[in-house]
Amino acid sequence: MATPLGTLDRTPPPFFRQGPSALTKLTFCSALAIFLMVADTRLKLTHPVRTMIATVLHPVERVLRVPIDAWNAVGDYAMGLQNAMSNEAAARAALARQAERAARVEALAQENNRLRALLGLRSALTVRxxxxxxxxxxxxxxxxxxxxxxxxxxxxxxxxxxxxxxxxxxxxxxxxxxxxxxxxxxxxxxxxxxxxxxxxxxxxxxxxxxxxxxxxxxxxxxxxxxxxxxxxxxxxxxxxxxxxxxxxxxxxxxxxxxxxxxxxxxxxxxxxxxxxxxxxxxxxxLPPRPEPQPDDKPAKAAKKGARK
The missing domain is CATH 2.40.10.340 (Rod shape-determining protein MreC, domain 1)
Structure with missing residues (x-):
């Protein structure tokens, strides 16, 4: 059954309804923002609000920073441990070098003392x-x-x-x-x-x-x-x-x-x-032994004959 034309709703649907224009909204919001900035700068109107919000959110911030602080602490500990191990290795290497140098110096000193003793003994010897x-x-x-x-x-x-x-x-x-x-x-x-x-x-x-x-x-x-x-x-x-x-x-x-x-x-x-x-x-x-002279042979023979 057809509906009479006079009874139709001719108002636009909510999707197509238009309020203030975009330019009007932009102008209003810009003016409001400028006013709030000037009022906050001159009159400090939002300072109590910010203070209250900061006070309320401070425990939340501390709770949220716990994982970050823990991660940073672990990183600092690992880095410090690595630096400590590197310093310990460098100190051990330096100590080993010093010990080796000290041992070499001590060995050289002992060798020098032995050489001095040999030189002193050599000067006291009567043989070459x-x-x-x-x-x-x-x-x-x-x-x-x-x-x-x-x-x-x-x-x-x-x-x-x-x-x-x-x-x-x-x-x-x-x-x-x-x-x-x-x-x-x-x-x-x-x-x-x-x-x-x-x-x-x-x-x-x-x-x-x-x-x-x-x-x-x-x-x-x-x-x-x-x-x-x-x-x-x-x-x-x-x-x-x-x-x-x-x-x-x-x-x-x-x-x-x-x-x-x-x-x-x-x-x-x-x-x-x-x-x-x-x-x-x-x-x-030692000087060589003297060899018997030829002239000594008759004398020795005579002595032997006399003894007989």
Whole structure:
């Protein structure tokens, strides 16, 4: 059934209804904003409002900042820990360098003292000598020998004594053009004539294939005491007299055999020795023995005939 035209609603729907124009709204809002800014600047109208809002929102801001502060604290802790570890590593490296430098300085000081002692000993010797440096220890496990950096090219002779600032170390037993082999006093085949400083008793000291020495074939009632100092006697024509050799550490008097076993410790320890002095043997410096003259033969024959 058709609706009469007079009863139709001719008002526009709400979507198409138009209020104030956009320009009017812009002008109003702009004026309101300018007014509020001027009023806030001149009259401080919104200050209490802002203060109240800030007071209300402050606990909320603190709560919201807790995760951020925690994250920043974790980051600062991690960075600080890394810096501390880096500083510790740098400090340890610097300490190691200082310890190495101190050890090097101490080693150089000890070496300097040994060299000074060698120089002082060299000036006090009456035989010719020359310095040498120990290259390495011989590889033979059953002997005590070292190799020095002086040989026939430098004038080293066979059987030359080798000493340091503490005393006698050994004797040259092999000579090469640029090096020499030294048999130490503690070698099982080494022997050296000695003199007891206390009572001027002469004897012979032998190596024991270890780190010590001993006096062999000593009578059980021999005047030997613990602590006696032994020096070279000089009767062998090799070692100069008066060089320190060993010290008596134990005396075992065996009644059943009639001999005493005397243990010694060398005055010059061969371990860790680097610089030594090589002495010229005494028999090299001795004048040659005079040969018999031809004119002496008849006289000697006459003397023999007269004795008969």
């Amino acid at each position: 000598s020359q310095p040498a440096e120990v290259l390495y220890e011989a590889s033979d496990p059953y002997s005590r020998k070292v190799v020095i950096d002086r040989g026939t090219t430098q004038g080293v002779a066979l059987a030359s004594p080798v000493i340091n600032e503490a005393g006698v170390l050994g004797q040259v037993t092999r000579v090469y053009p640029l090096s020499s082999e030294v048999t130490l006093l503690t070698d099982k085949d080494a022997a050296i004539p000695v003199l007891n400083v206390r009572n001027q008793l002469r004897s012979a000291a032998f190596g024991t294939a270890g780190t010590g020495m001993e006096l062999r074939f000593m009578a059980g009632n021999a005047d030997v005491q613990v602590g006696d100092q032994l020096q070279t006697s000089g009767v062998d024509g090799i070692y100069p007299s008066g060089l320190a050799v060993a010290k008596v550490t134990a005396v075992d008097r065996k009644v059943d055999t009639g001999f005493a076993r005397v243990a010694l410790v060398p005055m010059a320890s061969p371990d860790g020795v680097r610089h030594v002095l090589v002495l010229e043997p005494l028999n090299v410096q």
